[in-house]
Every structure is written in structure tokens, then in C-alpha cells.
Amino acid sequence: MNIPSNLTEFLYWAKERTEKLWSVNNENCPKGFYGARWQPLSEEQIAQIEQQYAVSFTIEHKEFLKIxxxxxxxxxxEYEDDDELIAEECTFFYNWLENEEEITDQIKYNYEGIWNDVTSVNHVWLKSWGIKPKSIEKRKGIFDEWFSKLPQLLPVRNLSCVVSNENLKWNPVICIRGSDIVILGWDFRSYLLYELRKHLNIYTDVYDEELGMFYQEFVDEVQNIFDENFKYDEIKDIPYLKEMILYWSSGWKGFGLNYYPENVKGIRPIVRTYIAEEEK
Structure with a gap:
């Protein structure tokens, strides 16, 4: 397969590979994608978007936008609702020229979703925040100060956001579902391999003799890229947000960490790694 390691070359490789798959209207082309083409942005358009939204794209993110x-x-x-098959049209990757409402809603959700988990759903409270105050106003003050220090989280697709901070060696893409935050890739190349996995033909069919059926798994080259990308590295960090990611066991794998011993089998529930002392 020879997947390019250079990001620019990889992006052109992904562009050619996806558009080729989308050009043929058969069972391999996902619904809605027949004839689809990528819509790159110019450097001038990117500069205008940064000014309009008061954001700053990383070098990797800009390269993605340009290609x-x-x-x-x-x-x-498609999904079922009361035994009825429903089909909805959804935005694939956000278009910064056309999807202003969706993008701004996602940026707001990043705040509101985590805050909701602090106040009601999961009663999240990080260790670094100290003892949880009884007053909701004081809690919000602590939370707002913490949130204001986070790197910019720029929407790219659905709940996926790019961590925009050029001072970091790694520029991960994360998925935010309230306080449950997972890392989808520590760079844009690995993230896109994950996000475009159904569009790049990077699977191989494997036969399970015990079950008597085929299943799909990533080709070795792709799996090796993922394994390397998610190796433990002590310098991997997302300022202030790392503690939130590690609050749930679901986030540990993204840092190359095992919350449970390797010999534990079965379903691993999401559990809190720290529960603050409640006010008395």
C-alpha cells in the first residue's frame, strides 16, 4: 500500500484514493458519496476564516484545509426509529465557508457539554480544582477559569476537534462527548486514517473458523501506524485537558496507558479515576 509518511504527500494520496472510490456507484461507495469531490481552501480563505472565527489553525490543520x-x-x-428506516443527510467534514452555524454550535458544545457533566450528569470534579464548593456560582468560577486555559478546540467533523496549539510537539485530534474525551490520533495523518477508514479501502477480510464467517481488520501497514502513533510518550500532553481525559478509563488508551492489568478480560466499564470530596 505504501502510505506516505509526509503529511502533504499523504493528503494527496488520501484525496486520490477517496475520490476514486467515490467515482464508481457500487456497493463499495458509501451512501451519498457518489461523485463527491474535495473542496480545498486557498491561503487567503484560510486567513479570512481565522479572522472571522478568531481562531488559529496549526500547520497540519492548514495543510489539511488547503488539500x-x-x-x-x-x-x-440511515437508522431505525420505531421499526421505520430513516435516512438523513449529514455534513461529512465541516465546510468553514458554509457551515458557520454547525461550527459555532460545536464550539459552544465543547464548553456546555463538559459543564453539564460537572453540574448534573456525572458530577465530574477534577483533583486540580480542589474541594468542590457548595455554591454553584463558585463551581462555575473555578470551571470557567480552567476552561479559559484550554488550547483552542477547532471542529473538524461531528464531535471531533483539532487541539490547536503550536507549542505542542504533538497536535492531536480528539472526540468530545461531554467530559468523556478520547484521542482519535496524535497527528492529522493518523486521525484521517481513522476517520476515512471506510473510504480508503484499508481493510482486509479475515476468516474466523470458529464462527464460520469473515470479519474485517486493518491491513498490517495501517495497524502498525496506529500502534506507533499511540505508543506511550511522556511528552504527549494536552495542557489542562489531559487530566479530564484521564478522569475516565476510556481516555487512558490514547496516552498509551492501561488502566486495567493486561490479564483482565471481559467488558471494561468506564470508571472515574478521581472523585472529589463532596461538600458537607
Missing amino acids: LHAIDKKEIV
Whole structure:
């Protein structure tokens, strides 16, 4: 397969590979993608977007925007509701020229989703915040100060956001579901391999003799990239947000850490790594 390691070369490789798959209307082309083409941005457009949204894209993110960015089709998502099959058109990757409402809503959700987990759903309280105050106003003051220190979290697709901080050696892409935050890739290349996995033909069919059926797994080259990308590295960090990611056991794997001993089998529930002392 020879997946390029250079980001620019990889982005052109992904562009060619996805558009080729989308050019043929058969069972391999996901619903809604037939004839889809990427819509790159110019450097001038990127500069205008940064000014409009008061954001700063990383070098990797800018390269992605200049070569891929978004597509000119809608993804068709199907699901059942009361035994009725529903099909909805959804935005694939956010288009910074057209999806202003969706992008701003996602930016707001990053704040509101975590805050909701602090106040009601999961009663999250980080160790670094100290003893939880009884007053909701004081809690919000502590939370707002913490949130103001986070790197910019720039939407890229659905709940996925780029951690925008050029002072970091690694520039991860994360998925934010309230306080449950997971790392999808420590660089754009690994993230896109994950996000475009159904569009890049990077699977191989493996036969399970015990079950008598085929299943798909990543080809060795892709799996090796993921394994290398998620290796433990003590310098991997996301300022202030790392503690929130490690609050749930689901986030540990992203840092190459095992919350449970390797010999533990079965379902591993999401558990809190720290529960603050409640006010009395």
C-alpha cells in the first residue's frame, strides 16, 4: 500500500484514493458519496476564516484545509426509529465557508457539554480544582477559569476537534462527548486514517473458523501506524485537558496507558479515576 509518511504527500494520496472510490456507484461507495469531490481552501480563505472565527489553525490543520477541507456532497446516515428506516443527510467534514452555524454550535458544545457533566450528569470534579464548593456560582468560577486555559478546540467533523496549539510537539485530534474525551490520533495523518477508514479501502477480510464467517481488520501497514502513533510518550500532553481525559478509563488508551492489568478480560466499564470530596 505504501502510505506516505509526509503529511502533504499523504493528503494527496488520501484525496486520490477517496475520490476514486467515490467515482464508481457500487456497493463499495458509501451512501451519498457518489461523485463527491474535495473542496480545498486557498491561503487567503484560510486567513479570512481565522479572522472571522478568531481562531488559529496549526500547520497540519492548514495543510489539511488547503488539500482536502470538505466535500461537495452530504453523507447519508440511515437508522431505525420505531421499526421505520430513516435516512438523513449529514455534513461529512465541516465546510468553514458554509457551515458557520454547525461550527459555532460545536464550539459552544465543547464548553456546555463538559459543564453539564460537572453540574448534573456525572458530577465530574477534577483533583486540580480542589474541594468542590457548595455554591454553584463558585463551581462555575473555578470551571470557567480552567476552561479559559484550554488550547483552542477547532471542529473538524461531528464531535471531533483539532487541539490547536503550536507549542505542542504533538497536535492531536480528539472526540468530545461531554467530559468523556478520547484521542482519535496524535497527528492529522493518523486521525484521517481513522476517520476515512471506510473510504480508503484499508481493510482486509479475515476468516474466523470458529464462527464460520469473515470479519474485517486493518491491513498490517495501517495497524502498525496506529500502534506507533499511540505508543506511550511522556511528552504527549494536552495542557489542562489531559487530566479530564484521564478522569475516565476510556481516555487512558490514547496516552498509551492501561488502566486495567493486561490479564483482565471481559467488558471494561468506564470508571472515574478521581472523585472529589463532596461538600458537607
